[in-house]
Amino acid sequence: MEEKFARWNTLFLIYLKRDWKKMIVWILGLGLFSSAYVPAFQEISKGKGLMGMYETLQNPAMIAMVGPTPVETAGEYTLGALYSHEMLLFCGLFAMVITVLHVVSHTRKEENLGLTEIVRSFQVGRQANSLATLVEVVFINILLALFISGVMISFEADTITVEGSILFGASIGMAGIIGAGIALVMSQLMPASSGATGAALGIIGLLYIIRAGTDISNVDLSMLNPMGWTYLTYPFTGNNWVPLMITLIFSVIMMAVAFALEGSRDMGAGYLHEREGRERAGKSLLSVQGLFIRLNKGVMISWLIAFIVMGAAYGSIYGDMQTFLESSEIVQQMLTHSGASIEESFTGTIMMVMIGLVSILPIVLVNKLFTEESHSHLNQLYATRVTRSRLYWTSIGLAVSTGLVGILLAAGSLGGTAISAMGDQSMMGMIDFLAAGFNFLPSVLFFTGMAALTLGWAPKWGKVVYIYLAYSFLLNYFGGILDLPEWFAKTAIQSWIPRLPLENFNTLVFVAITVISIALMIIGYLGYQRRDLVEGA
Amino acid sequence: MPEIVNIRGLQKKFGKFQALNDVTFTVNAGEVVGFIGPNGAGKSTTIRILLGIIKRDAGIAEIFGKDVWKESLEIHKRISYVPGDVTLWGSLTGGEIIDLFLKLHGRGNQQKRDYLIKRFELDPKKKAKGYSKGNRQKTGLIAALAADSDLYIFDEPTSGLDPLMESIFQEEVEKLKAAGKSILLSSHILSEVERLADRVAIIRQGEIVESGSLEELRHLTRSNVTLATEGDVAVMAALNGVYDFEQKDNQATFSVDHNQLNVILREASKLGVKKFESVPPTLEDLFMRHYEG
Numbered sequence: 001m002e003e004k005f006a007r008w009n010t011l012f013l014i015y016l017k018r019d020w021k022k023m024i025v026w027i028l029g030l031g032l033f034s035s036a037y038v039p040a041f042q043e044i045s046k047g048k049g050l051m052g053m054y055e056t057l058q059n060p061a062m063i064a065m066v067g068p069t070p071v072e073t074a075g076e077y078t079l080g081a082l083y084s085h086e087m088l089l090f091c092g093l094f095a096m097v098i099t100v101l102h103v104v105s106h107t108r109k110e111e112n113l114g115l116t117e118i119v120r121s122f123q124v125g126r127q128a129n130s131l132a133t134l135v136e137v138v139f140i141n142i143l144l145a146l147f148i149s150g151v152m153i154s155f156e157a158d159t160i161t162v163e164g165s166i167l168f169g170a171s172i173g174m175a176g177i178i179g180a181g182i183a184l185v186m187s188q189l190m191p192a193s194s195g196a197t198g199a200a201l202g203i204i205g206l207l208y209i210i211r212a213g214t215d216i217s218n219v220d221l222s223m224l225n226p227m228g229w230t231y232l233t234y235p236f237t238g239n240n241w242v243p244l245m246i247t248l249i250f251s252v253i254m255m256a257v258a259f260a261l262e263g264s265r266d267m268g269a270g271y272l273h274e275r276e277g278r279e280r281a282g283k284s285l286l287s288v289q290g291l292f293i294r295l296n297k298g299v300m301i302s303w304l305i306a307f308i309v310m311g312a313a314y315g316s317i318y319g320d321m322q323t324f325l326e327s328s329e330i331v332q333q334m335l336t337h338s339g340a341s342i343e344e345s346f347t348g349t350i351m352m353v354m355i356g357l358v359s360i361l362p363i364v365l366v367n368k369l370f371t372e373e374s375h376s377h378l379n380q381l382y383a384t385r386v387t388r389s390r391l392y393w394t395s396i397g398l399a400v401s402t403g404l405v406g407i408l409l410a411a412g413s414l415g416g417t418a419i420s421a422m423g424d425q426s427m428m429g430m431i432d433f434l435a436a437g438f439n440f441l442p443s444v445l446f447f448t449g450m451a452a453l454t455l456g457w458a459p460k461w462g463k464v465v466y467i468y469l470a471y472s473f474l475l476n477y478f479g480g481i482l483d484l485p486e487w488f489a490k491t492a493i494q495s496w497i498p499r500l501p502l503e504n505f506n507t508l509v510f511v512a513i514t515v516i517s518i519a520l521m522i523i524g525y526l527g528y529q530r531r532d533l534v535e536g537a
Numbered sequence: 538m539p540e541i542v543n544i545r546g547l548q549k550k551f552g553k554f555q556a557l558n559d560v561t562f563t564v565n566a567g568e569v570v571g572f573i574g575p576n577g578a579g580k581s582t583t584i585r586i587l588l589g590i591i592k593r594d595a596g597i598a599e600i601f602g603k604d605v606w607k608e609s610l611e612i613h614k615r616i617s618y619v620p621g622d623v624t625l626w627g628s629l630t631g632g633e634i635i636d637l638f639l640k641l642h643g644r645g646n647q648q649k650r651d652y653l654i655k656r657f658e659l660d661p662k663k664k665a666k667g668y669s670k671g672n673r674q675k676t677g678l679i680a681a682l683a684a685d686s687d688l689y690i691f692d693e694p695t696s697g698l699d700p701l702m703e704s705i706f707q708e709e710v711e712k713l714k715a716a717g718k719s720i721l722l723s724s725h726i727l728s729e730v731e732r733l734a735d736r737v738a739i740i741r742q743g744e745i746v747e748s749g750s751l752e753e754l755r756h757l758t759r760s761n762v763t764l765a766t767e768g769d770v771a772v773m774a775a776l777n778g779v780y781d782f783e784q785k786d787n788q789a790t791f792s793v794d795h796n797q798l799n800v801i802l803r804e805a806s807k808l809g810v811k812k813f814e815s816v817p818p819t820l821e822d823l824f825m826r827h828y829e830g
C-alpha cells in the first residue's frame with residue numbers, strides 16, 4: 001500500500017495548485033450552465049407554457065434527446081419537473097465528458113509525454129499519480145455539485161425544492177465521477193492516451209444512444225445503464241436517491257478494477273496493443289487533398305453528424321409548433337413575424353441559428369492549416385513540389401465544400417423531420433427548406449473568407465473569427481427582442497440576408513456578399529504567398 | 538565547377554533581432570559542405586531561407602542558379618530536405634508518411650524506399666504517434682534519401698539516432714556523394730562532418746567566420762606538438778608562435794602556428810630532439826577556437 005501510493009497527497013496538493021484556474025472555469029462554467037437558467041425557465045413556464053412544453057417534450061424525438069419525465073399529466077408538470085427534464089441529462093453528460101478529458105490528460109497522457117517517468121524517479125509510489133488525479137476529480141465534482149445546488153436553492157423559485165436542488169447537483173457530480181471511473185479503466189486498457197480518450201468518449205456516446213432507445217421503449221431498461229442513473233433520480237418530482245447509491249457502488253468497483261489493472265502493467269503500455277497500420281499508403285492519401293481529408297476526417301464527420309441531429313431535433317418541434325409558441329412571450333417575440341404562418345417564421349429564424357453553427361466547421365478547417373504549420377508538421381512538405389498556393393487553396397476548397405454539405409445536411413434533416421412531423425398539414429416542401437438554408441450560403445462563405453484573411457496576414461488572430469461569429473449570432477438571435485438600431489444590427493453579416501421563406505430572396509445581397517467573401521480569400525492568399533511560415537522556431 | 542548553392546551577403550531580421558548578418562558561401566556540384574556553428578548562430582535560419590519557408594531581407598540566395606524565393610517550385614523538384622526535429626502526423630503510419638512525401642516529391646524510388654526501411658530497421662506499420670525521437674528522425678531520413686534529387690539539405694539529420702544508425706546514415710551519404718550529388722550538411726557532430734565534408738563553413742552570430750576545405754582551415758590554425766629533447770626544453774616557450782606551453786621534465790606539449798614551424802624545428806634540433814609528434818588540429822579544435830574567440 002505504502003509502496004504503491006506513497007506521497008499521493010503531495011501530488012494531490014501540487015495538482016490543486018497547478019489546476020486551480022481550470023477548476024474555477026470548470027466549476028463556474030458548468031455550474032452556472034446547469035443551475036442559472038432557473039429564471040429563464042420561470043419565464044417560459046408562465047401562462048400555458050408548462051403545458052406546451054410538456055406536450056413538446058412527449059415527442060419521442062425529444063425523449064431520445066433529453067430523456068423522460070415521470071410526470072403523467074400536463075397538469076402536474078411543474079417548473080422543477082421541466083427544469084430537471086430538460087437540463088439534467090445534458091449537464092450530466094458534460095460533467096462526464098470534461099472529467100474524462102481531465103483524467104486521461106493527467107494520467108495516460110502524462111505517461112506518453114514522459115512526465116510520469118520523471119515524477120516516478122522521485123520518492124513517489126507507482127500508482128500515486130492515478131490516486132491523486134482521482135481524488136482531485138472527485139473533489140472537483142463534489143464542489144461542482146455543491147455549487148449547483150447552492151445556486152438553485154438561492155433562486156427560491158416555486159417547486160425548486162431544497163431536496164430536489166441537492167439531488168440535482170449530486171446527480172451531475174456523480175455523472176462526473178462515473179466518467180472518471182470509465183476514463184481510468186480505459187487508460188489502463190488502451191495502447192495510447194488518444195485511444196483512451198477515444199474509447200471512453202465512445203462508450204459514453206454509446207450509453208447515450210442506448211438510453212435514447214430504452215427511454216422510448218421501456219424506461220425500466222434505462223436503469224441498467226450508467227448514463228440512466230444520472231437523470232432517473234428525477235429531482236423535484238420523484239426525488240429518487242437509489243440510482244446515486246448504485247452509481248457509488250459502480251464507481252468504487254470501476255476504480256478498484258482500474259487500480260488492479262494499473263498495478264500490473266508497464267508504464268507507457270496498455271493491455272491492448274496498437275493495431276498494426278498500413279505498411280504502404282493507399283492511393284487516396286497520396287495528395288495534398290488526400291492528406292487534408294485524412295487529417296480532418298474525425299472533425300468533419302462528427303460535425304456533419306451533429307448538423308443532422310440538430311436539424312432533426314428542431315424539425316421534430318414542427319408538429320406541436322402552436323403549443324410551443326404559445327408557451328412564452330419571449331419565444332414568440334423571437335420567432336414570429338406578423339403576416340406569416342408560425343412554421344414559416346420559425347424556419348427563418350432557426351435556419352439562421354443552424355447555418356451560424358454550420359459556419360464553425362469551415363473556420364475550423366481553415367485554421368487547421370495554421371495549426372499544422374505551427375506544429376512543424378509541414379516542414380518537410382515545403383521542400384517538395386507542393387506550393388503554398390496548393391496548400392492554401394486545398395484548405396479553402398475543403399472548407400467551402402464542407403460548408404455546402406453542412407448546409408445541405410442541416411437544412412435537409414430539418415426539412416425531412418419537419419415535413420414528417422407536420423404530416424398532412426405541411427405547407428412547406430423540401431425545396432423551401434433547402435432554399436432557406438442555401439440562402440445563408442454567403443454568410444458561411446464570409447466567415448470562411450475572414451478565416452482565410454487571417455491565415456494569410458495574421459495567423460495568430462485566427463480565433464478572432466470565432467468571436468465575430470459568436471457576436472453576429474447573438475446579435476441576430478436576440479435582435480428581435482432588443483429592438484436595435486438598424487446600423488448596429490447590420491454589423492452582423494447575417495442581418496443583411498433576408499429570412500426565407502418569409503421574405504423574398506435578394507439576388508443582389510447574395511451575389512455581393514459572395515463576391516466580397518471571394519475577395520477576402522484572394523487577399524488572404526496574397527498574404528499567405530509572401531509571409532514567413534512559422535515553424536516551431 | 539558550377540555552383541549548386543550560391544549565398545551572398547544574406548541577411549534576415551526577426552523583429553529587431555538580426556539573425557543573419559552576412560552569410561556568404563557556396564556549395565559546388567558533387568560537393569559535401571559541412572555547415573557548423575554554435576546554437577542560435579543561424580544555421581536553420583539560412584536553410585529555411587534556402588527552402589523558401591521564410592523570406593530574406595537582403596542578399597543573394599540561389600539554388601541551381603535560380604532564386605530560392607521566386608522559383609522555389611522549380612528548385613523543389615530537385616532537392617530533398619530533412620529537418621533536425623522531424624514531426625509527423627500521429628494518426629498515419631511511418632510507411633504511409635514516407636509514401637506521401639515521395640509522391641509529393643515526385644521522384645521517389647520504391648526499391649530504395651524498401652531497402653532503406655530495412656537498413657534503418659524502421660517498423661513502417663506503426664502509427665507515428667508511437668514512434669520514438671530516433672524513429673521519427675529515421676522516417677524523415679528515409680523519405681529524403683529514397684527520393685532522387687540533385688541537392689540534399691540536412692539540418693542536424695542524425696539528432697536522436699543511435700551510433701549504429703548514425704553510421705548507416707553516413708554510409709548512405711557517402712553513396713550519394715559517390716553518385717555525384719551535392720549535399721549541405723548542418724551538424725553538431727563534428728566527427729560526422731569531418732568524415733563526410735569536402736568543405737566547411739563556420740557560422741557565428743549570423744556571420745560566416747571561416748570557410749574552405751578542411752585542409753585549408755587546418756592550415757590557418759595551429760598544430761599540437763609534443764617534443765622531448767636532451768637539452769632544456771624550456772627555452773622553446775619563449776619563441777614566437779608557441780602557445781599553451783606545458784613542460785614535464787624534459788618533455789613539453791604546446792601548439793604552434795604553422796608559419797612558424799620552420800623556426801621552431803631549427804631551435805629544437807639545437808637541443809637534440811628525442812621525440813617529436815605533431816597532430817593536426819581536429820575540426821573540434823577549429824570549432825572551439827571560433828566558438829570561444
Ligand SMILES: Nc1ncnc2c1ncn2[C@@H]1O[C@H](COP(=O)(O)OP(=O)(O)OP(=O)(O)O)[C@@H](O)[C@H]1O
Binds near residue numbers: 537579582583
Ligand atoms: N521565427 C523566429 N522568430 C524570432 N527569432 C528567431 C526565429 N527563428 C530563429 N530565430 C532566432 O534566430 C537565431 C538563429 O536561429 P537558428 O535556428 O537559425 O540557429 P541554429 O544555428 O540553427 O541553432 P541550433 O544549432 O540550436 O539549431 C536564434 O537566436 C533564434 O532564436
Ligand SMILES: [Mg+2]
Binds near residue numbers: 582621
Ligand atoms: Mg538549427
